[in-house]
Amino acid sequence: MTTRHFACKTADVLRDAPKIVSVSNLSIGIFSLNDGYHALLNICPHKGAALCEGPVCGTTRQTSDREFVYDRAGELVRCAWHGWEFDIRSGEFLVDPTVKARRFDVSVEGDDLYLHI
Amino acid sequence: MFIVDCDCHNYWCSATVLEPYMDGVFKDMFVRGEKTGPRGAFPHGHRPWFHPEGFARHDVNPVEEDDNYTIMKEKHLDKYNIDVAILTGDEPIEASTLANPYYADALCRAYNDYLIDYWLPKDDRFWGSIVVAPQDPQLAAAEIRRAGGHPRVVQVLVSHGAARPYGDPFYHPIYEACAEMGLPFAMHLGGQGGINAAPIGAGPTTFFWETHAILPQTAMTHVASLIAQGVFEKWPALKVVIIECGVAWVPSVLWRLDANYKALRKETPWLKRLPSEYFKSNIRMSTQPLEQPQNIQHLWATLEAMDGENTLMFASDYPHWDYDDVTKLHIPPAWREKVLGLNALDVYSRLPQRVREAAE
Numbered sequence: 038m039t040t041r042h043f044a045c046k047t048a049d050v051l052r053d054a055p056k057i058v059s060v061s062n063l064s065i066g067i068f069s070l071n072d073g074y075h076a077l078l079n080i081c082p083h084k085g086a087a088l089c090e091g092p093v094c095g096t097t098r099q100t101s102d103r104e105f106v107y108d109r110a111g112e113l114v115r116c117a118w119h120g121w122e123f124d125i126r127s128g129e130f131l132v133d134p135t136v137k138a139r140r141f142d143v144s145v146e147g148d149d150l151y152l153h154i
Numbered sequence: 155m156f157i158v159d160c161d162c163h164n165y166w167c168s169a170t171v172l173e174p175y176m177d178g179v180f181k182d183m184f185v186r187g188e189k190t191g192p193r194g195a196f197p198h199g200h201r202p203w204f205h206p207e208g209f210a211r212h213d214v215n216p217v218e219e220d221d222n223y224t225i226m227k228e229k230h231l232d233k234y235n236i237d238v239a240i241l242t243g244d245e246p247i248e249a250s251t252l253a254n255p256y257y258a259d260a261l262c263r264a265y266n267d268y269l270i271d272y273w274l275p276k277d278d279r280f281w282g283s284i285v286v287a288p289q290d291p292q293l294a295a296a297e298i299r300r301a302g303g304h305p306r307v308v309q310v311l312v313s314h315g316a317a318r319p320y321g322d323p324f325y326h327p328i329y330e331a332c333a334e335m336g337l338p339f340a341m342h343l344g345g346q347g348g349i350n351a352a353p354i355g356a357g358p359t360t361f362f363w364e365t366h367a368i369l370p371q372t373a374m375t376h377v378a379s380l381i382a383q384g385v386f387e388k389w390p391a392l393k394v395v396i397i398e399c400g401v402a403w404v405p406s407v408l409w410r411l412d413a414n415y416k417a418l419r420k421e422t423p424w425l426k427r428l429p430s431e432y433f434k435s436n437i438r439m440s441t442q443p444l445e446q447p448q449n450i451q452h453l454w455a456t457l458e459a460m461d462g463e464n465t466l467m468f469a470s471d472y473p474h475w476d477y478d479d480v481t482k483l484h485i486p487p488a489w490r491e492k493v494l495g496l497n498a499l500d501v502y503s504r505l506p507q508r509v510r511e512a513a514e
Contacts, residue, residue, distance in 0.1 A: 083416075097423035102388055103323070105423060120417035132416045132428070 039142070039153040047148045050074060053093045053111055061154050065141060068093065068125045070112060075125050076152055077114070078139035082130070086118035088138055096122055096131065155235075155491065156513035157480055158498035160440045161342070161397050161469035162230070162239035164273050165210070165222045169196040169245065175267040180260035197261065198248035199348015202358050203365045207475060214473040223276050230472045231279055234480045237495065237512060238505060239279050240308060241269065242342055242397065246285040247313040251348025258287035259297065266301040274306045281505065283311035283340060288325060289349060295331035302335040308502045309338045313345020314372050314399060321379030326388070333389040338438075338501050340395035341376060343369055366476075373399035374407050377437060381411065384424040386436040393501045394437045398471060402445040405459035408433055434461050438501050440469035441485070441493065442478045454486055463489045467498045 042060045044067060050056040055066040057079055064079035066089020081088040095110035113122050113131070122131040123138050130136040142153040169189070176184050189195040214229065216222045231239060246265040252258040266284045274282050284301045286294035298310050310332050318324060320341065332339045346354075346369075354372075359365040373396050380386070380394060411429035419425065425432075439460075447453050457466065462485065471477050485493055495513055499505060 097420040099426065100423045102384055102424050122419070130416075132419055 041144070041151045041153055044076075044143075044150045044152045047074070047145055047150050050150065055089045055093065055114070057089055058152075060152050063154065064089075065152060066090075066114070067143065067150065067152075068114070070125060072126075074143040074145065074150060076141040076143050077123070077125065077128055078141070080139075081116040081118070081121065081123075082136050082138055083116065083119060083121050086116055088116045088123065089114060091115040091117035091120070093125070156495035157234070157236050158238040158240065158468065158495045158502070159230075159236050159470045159472070159480075160240050160395065160467045160498055161242050161442060161471050162226070162236075163244045163472060163474065164226070164241045164269070165214075165216065165244055165473065167216055167219050167222065171219060171272070172261070172264040172268055175264035175271075176260060180257055183257060184261070184264075196245040196248060197252065197257070198245070199251035199253070199350075201251075201347035203346070203362045205362050205475070209474050211473045211475060211477055223273075226472060227277065230470065231277070234470075236279060236470075236480075238281060238498070238502075238509060239277075240281050240283060240498075240502065241273055242283050242311060242340075243269065243285055247311060247342055247344050248347075249285065249287045250289060250313045250315065250345045251350050252287070252289070253349050255287055255290035255293060259290060259293040262287050262294075263297055263301070266297065266307075270301065270304050270307070274304075281306055281308045281502065283307070283309045285311050286328065288312045288320075288328060289317060291325050291327040295327040298328065298331035298335055298337065302331070302337050305504070307337070308504045309340045309395065311340045311342060313350070314341040314343055314369075314376060314396070315345025315347070315350035316341075316372075316376070317349050319379030320376045321381065321383030321385050323383060326385070329385055329389050329392055333392050336503060338393040338395050340397055341373070341399075343373075343398035370400040370403050374403060377404075377407060377433065378411060378429075380437070381429045381432045382422050382425075384422065386432045387424050387426065390436075392436060395440065395467070395501060396437065397440040397469060398442060399439070400443070400445060401439045401441070401460065401462070401466065402453065402456045404433070404439060404465075405456055408460065434465060438465055438467050438497065440467050441483060442469040442471040443476045444478070444484055446484070450484055453484065457485065463492055464497060466493045467501065468494045 044058045050069045055068045079089040098106040098108035128138040128140040190200045249258040249261045408430040
């Protein structure tokens with residue numbers, strides 16, 4: 038059973054710079070991507086660091102030998118401390134998708150942004 | 155118990171045994187030129203460390219060339235019921251220290267012909283490692299294709315002293331040839347000196363025992379490089395055998411590799427698995443010399459962390475000064491069958507069916 042919580046105004050969330058809010062005693066990063074808003078718990082499942090305070094970036098696509106294709110720009114966040122890469126939409130760690138950052142549903146009404154916790 | 159000895163050194167009394175296998179200018183250089191090696195007078199860029207007692211056991215004293223075999227048969231093969239001995243030569247891997255890759259290649263070719271001609275027919279238990287000079291990977295690959303077709307040749311051997319880490323794409327023609335011939339690629343401790351100028355990270359150590367104890371750092375570099383450069387993605391069936399480089403460091407290096415890869419996988423987008431997974435599927439470590447902590451449980455816990463039951467292979471290092479006999483191997487008893495023989499049968503896939511049946 039989730040509850041809807043007001044988080045912030047949509048204008049507070051910039052591209053490539055998540056808005057960190059505190060809702061229900063949880064620190065949560067809200068990201069703005071092409072397809073809308075996404076939210077992750079601001080705690081890295083690796084060592085508990087401030088996941089959402091790391092850079093929003095892309096990475097290399099898995100390729101065959103010695104080919105470097107930079108891909109997914111703006112769709113990943115690297116944890117602020119140890120650099121693990123997480124898919125902002127799914128919360129999945131790229132190296133091992135069974136490791137997941139906790140994600141929350143986001144909804145928008147007018148210019149108000151809500152988190153479902 | 156079926157026993158495969160993965161590091162059995164076939165010595166010679168003098169490197170002149172190679173003369174019949176050389177010709178042209180390189181024979182001229184070999185016969186008339188300066189020889190830098192120890193008693194066997196094999197040319198190489200000499201290392202700065204000298205074993206104060208010599209490398210060989212003092213109860214192994216061949217006088218005639220054939221003594222090398224008869225003493226090995228009596229004091230090692232027969233005594234310990236060795237079923238398969240993978241011959242690893244001795245001085246020839248020092249060819250990797252020479253700046254002249256053409257001469258180095260000629261020496262390797264001569265040694266390989268001598269091995270096939272002189273040693274392999276002597277005993278049904280003998281299987282050979284052909285030696286190549288990695289400083290010219292194209293020549294090395296050609297030699298793998300030339301001599302590697304012999305049915306009793308089971309691996310390609312280089313020294314672990316190298317001018318650059320073995321995962322470097324510079325060396326990939328060697329792995330291409332190994333894969334094509336179905337042969338594992340092995341590196342044996344040695345080859346310090348000459349063009350392999352930096353086998354020790356902080357510069358030359360002083361004493362032999364000190365040096366010998368810390369030589370594994372070169373093997374650490376090769377393990378990291380082979381995995382990071384994607385050698386096992388390009389050649390998934392290739393097995394790499396690391397001989398006489400110690401083993402207790404392996405878990406710590408794998409832990410570090412896995413941790414760093416998790417943060418920086420973007421540097422090597424060709425990798426699809428954790429570094430430790432490539433190690434477990436593609437790299438095998440020889441046992442000799444196993445580390446000897448006062449509390450054996452400390453070693454066993456470490457071996458367990460590297461999946462030693464499946465990644466270790468017995469080696470005696472006959473007839474060197476730190477020789478291990480098979481009865482003194484300090485591994486968990488439940489692992490003995492695999493480590494003493496069965497793991498090697500997976501790696502040396504050329505060993506024929508009758509040998510495999512003997513193991514069952």
